[in-house]
Amino acid sequence: MRYAIVIEKAESNYSAYVPDLPGCVATGYTIEEVKQEIAQAIAFHLEGLREENLPIPLSLSLTDYVEAS
Numbered sequence: 648m649r650y651a652i653v654i655e656k657a658e659s660n661y662s663a664y665v666p667d668l669p670g671c672v673a674t675g676y677t678i679e680e681v682k683q684e685i686a687q688a689i690a691f692h693l694e695g696l697r698e699e700n701l702p703i704p705l706s707l708s709l710t711d712y713v714e715a716s
Contacts, residue, residue, distance in 0.1 A: 651708040652685050654678060666708040668692050 654663045661678055663685040665671040671692040675681030696703055 648703070648706055650689055650706045651710050652682075654681055654685075665689060665692075667704050667706050 650665050650667055652663050652665055654661055657674075660674050660676050661681040662672065662674045663681045664673075665685065665688075668689065671685075671688050673681055673684035673688045675684045693703060
């Protein structure tokens with residue numbers, strides 16, 4: 648399954664979260680690092696849901712860009 652992630656620039660690093668997996672977050676000093684960390688966080692999050700016999704959320708979020716005027 649593929650999940651959309653949001654990466655945001657913080658003061659001295661980057662943070663990422665998964666809109667379809669509330670509470671699934673990660674940080675890293677570079678974009679590549681935060682991508683690796685969020686991938687691990689997603690795997691860990693899904694593993695926890697499976698262990699607790701909780702439903703795995705569907706990937707419903709979409710991403711796109713809008714030009715500002």
